[in-house]
Amino acid sequence: MQSTSSLGKQLFSMTWPMLFGILSIMSFQLVDSAFIGQLGVLPLAAQGFTAPIALIFIGIQVGLGIATTSLISRALGASESLYAKQLAGLVVLLGAVGIGLVAVLVWFCRGAVLALLSAPESVTPIIDDYWGWWLVSTWMGAMIYFFYSICRSNGNTMLPGTIMVVTSLLNIALDPLFIFVLDLGIVGAALATCLAFSLGMLIIVPKCFASHWLTFDFGNLSIIKTLGSIGHIMGPAMVSQLLPPLSSVLATKLLAGFGTAAVAAWAVSSRFEFLAIVTVLALTMTLPPMVGRFFGAGQFEAIKQLLRIAVGYVLVFQTLVAILVWWWAPSLAQLMSSDAEVTDIVTWHLMWVPISLGPLGVCMMMVSAANALGKPYRALWMSALRLFAFFLPCLWIGGQIGGLWGLFIGASLANVCAGVAAWWIYQSIYRTSCHIEHDA
Numbered sequence: 402m403q404s405t406s407s408l409g410k411q412l413f414s415m416t417w418p419m420l421f422g423i424l425s426i427m428s429f430q431l432v433d434s435a436f437i438g439q440l441g442v443l444p445l446a447a448q449g450f451t452a453p454i455a456l457i458f459i460g461i462q463v464g465l466g467i468a469t470t471s472l473i474s475r476a477l478g479a480s481e482s483l484y485a486k487q488l489a490g491l492v493v494l495l496g497a498v499g500i501g502l503v504a505v506l507v508w509f510c511r512g513a514v515l516a517l518l519s520a521p522e523s524v525t526p527i528i529d530d531y532w533g534w535w536l537v538s539t540w541m542g543a544m545i546y547f548f549y550s551i552c553r554s555n556g557n558t559m560l561p562g563t564i565m566v567v568t569s570l571l572n573i574a575l576d577p578l579f580i581f582v583l584d585l586g587i588v589g590a591a592l593a594t595c596l597a598f599s600l601g602m603l604i605i606v607p608k609c610f611a612s613h614w615l616t617f618d619f620g621n622l623s624i625i626k627t628l629g630s631i632g633h634i635m636g637p638a639m640v641s642q643l644l645p646p647l648s649s650v651l652a653t654k655l656l657a658g659f660g661t662a663a664v665a666a667w668a669v670s671s672r673f674e675f676l677a678i679v680t681v682l683a684l685t686m687t688l689p690p691m692v693g694r695f696f697g698a699g700q701f702e703a704i705k706q707l708l709r710i711a712v713g714y715v716l717v718f719q720t721l722v723a724i725l726v727w728w729w730a731p732s733l734a735q736l737m738s739s740d741a742e743v744t745d746i747v748t749w750h751l752m753w754v755p756i757s758l759g760p761l762g763v764c765m766m767m768v769s770a771a772n773a774l775g776k777p778y779r780a781l782w783m784s785a786l787r788l789f790a791f792f793l794p795c796l797w798i799g800g801q802i803g804g805l806w807g808l809f810i811g812a813s814l815a816n817v818c819a820g821v822a823a824w825w826i827y828q829s830i831y832r833t834s835c836h837i838e839h840d841a
Contacts, residue, residue, distance in 0.1 A: 408703065409710050412687065418562025419553075420683040425569035427676070433594075436576045437587055444587040447527040450520050451535060454507055456646055458500065462543040464639035465496050466550040467689070467772050468631045473554035474690040474773065478697020487622045489551045489615035492631070493544075500543045504536040527587065534591035541598040548605045553690050555614050564601045572597040637777035641768070641784040648788040655796050659805045666746035669737045670754070677722055677755060681762035684711055688766055689773035696774055696834070705831065708770060712763050712824070719759035726755045750809050757813040760820025761787075767823035776830050783826055787819035 438445050469492045476485040507514065511532055515525060545568075549561035572593055579589030609615055656663045688711060695703045726733065734747035764787050771780035792815040799811020 405706055405710065408707050412684075412691065412707065412710060415556070415558045415687040415691065416680070416683050418558045419565075419686045420562075420680060422562035422565030423679055423682050423686075425566040427679070429569035429572045432573050433576060433590055436580050437590055440580070440586055443524055443527055446520075446524050447531055447587060450515065450518050450524060450528065451532070453518065453646075454514065455539070456643065458503065458539050458543060460639045460642040461500060461503065462496065462546050463642050464635040465492060465499075465631070466546055467638040467777075468492070468634035469547065469550040470554045470689045471634050471693050471773050471775060472630060473551065474693025475697035475775070477555065478694035478700075480698075483616075484622070485554070486614065486616040487619055488627065488631075489554070489609075490617045491619065491622070491624070491627060492551070493547055493615060494617070495628075495631070496543060496547045497540075500540050504540050508532060508536055531587050531591060534588055534595060538591050538594040538598060541595060541602065545598055545601050545605060548602075548609055551609055551614050552605070553686060554693070555612070556690060556694070557612075558687055560605065560608060564605055567604075568597040568601040571600060634772060634775070634777045637781040638772060641781045644784050644788050648792060651793055652796060655793075655800060655808070659800070659808070662740065662742040663746055663805055665738070665740070666743045666750060669743070670747050670750040673733070673737065673751070674754065674758065677726070678719070678758055678762055678765075680718060681715055681758075681765055684715070684762075685765050685769040689769050692770050692773035701831075701834075704770075708766070708827070711766055715762040715766065716759040719755075719762055723755040723758065726751050746805065749806055753809040753813050754816075757816035757820075760818075761816040763820040764816075764823035767827040770827055771830055774830055774834050776834070779826060779830055783819075783823045786822055787815075791815040791818045791822070 434448070437448055469489070473485045473488050476482075476488060511528060512525075515528060520528075545564070549564075552558070552561045575593035575596060576590060579585050579593045580587070581589075583589060585592060653664060653667070656667050688707070691707060692704055695701070695707070730748045730751040731744075733751055734744045737747055738744050764783060768780045768783050771777070771783065792812065795811035795815035795818070796808050797811075799807035799809070799814075801807070803810060
């Protein structure tokens with residue numbers, strides 16, 4: 402039985418590399434958008450029309466990545482090392498073929514896709530030049546993500562975290578060279594990403610094979626049964642990835658009734674929120690492999706302790722963040738916008754919503770834990786409850802009662818409700834899973 406301090410150290414050692422990796426990716430995406438923004442309206446519009454298609458790829462790769470982490474970590478915990486290697490090899494092949502087929506389909510159907518998105522004809526020539534290389538970079542990004550998942554499943558977060566930082570820095574360095582110096586425009590941004598991911602693949606793929614983390618020898622593996630296990634987790638996880646964008650669209654419609662300044666302020670504040678919960682995002686990547694291993698090994702008490710450590714840390718840390726943000730809210734708002742009306746709205750947002758980011762973090766971690774325990778539909782239920790039973794209704798009710806300010810208070814209350822509900826659902830999952838294992 403591991404001590405609480407030992408579990409805490411293990412969680413910290415796995416989380417901090419992912420923290421820096423996520424921060425580097427966020428920085429690269431921000432810089433990439435800034436460079437493309439300097440090219441003019443049409444390239445920026447082309448990127449805008451690319452975003453909805455990118456969500457499809459993200460949903461597929463994250464869904465498959467969640468299934469990878471859950472199944473491999475549980476197999477390793479149960480000392481089924483050969484099955485874990487075969488799972489990893491199968492996921493790589495499945496991801497390569499699946500993402501590749503979707504990419505080819507998007508390329509040949511790009512005209513119909515643009516028509517569906519009501520894109521103007523002026524953006525078509527740019528899309529024709531850009532999407533080919535963008536789709537290649539998307540495929541490569543998905544492949545390197547699958548190898549990240551294999552590394553994390555085997556308890557190694559240093560390798561993927563380091564490669565995230567290296568590829569992001571390389572991308573930032575290559576962007577101005579390809580976009581402006583070589584005068585390739587938005588196509589240069591995609592080429593820079595391809596080159597950065599190529600370097601990452603050259604590092605991570607040999608490392609994974611050298612560590613014997615995957616094999617393509619499926620001699621005694623039931624392919625159909627294994628694909629069913631992957632699909633059981635992947636399907637709900639994919640749907641869960643598509644819920645936030647849908648919820649965001651509906652929330653934007655509610656905000657639009659309060660004017661364009663409210664929509665602009667919400668967009669700016671949401672980016673800040675994403676940065677404020679970066680430690681939670683890192684934990685959602687490191688908790689699943691640890692939970693999966695303990696579950697596979699039958700160490701249920703370790704799971705209970707691990708989740709309590711993570712929840713306690715997030716609640717305390719996010720409370721401290723909320724206090725600092727509340728204190729500096731006016732100054733932060735002025736940094737985010739020069740418009741007086743937007744600044745006032747952002748200030749109010751920063752004074753209310755960050756208070757609830759701790760419970761929101763708890764909800765996000767419980768979703769990850771549920772997937773790791775092989776309960777993807779419960780995880781999907783948590784996500785759906787957060788967005789459609791709490792977030793959107795509380796936004797609407799808050800807006801009806803207190804106007805724009807009431808809407809922010811409603812968002813904060815929704816996050817608290819989501820955190821409490823997710824913790825309650827997780828407790829039910831934990832009791833049921835342990836009971837089943839003991840009976841077996």
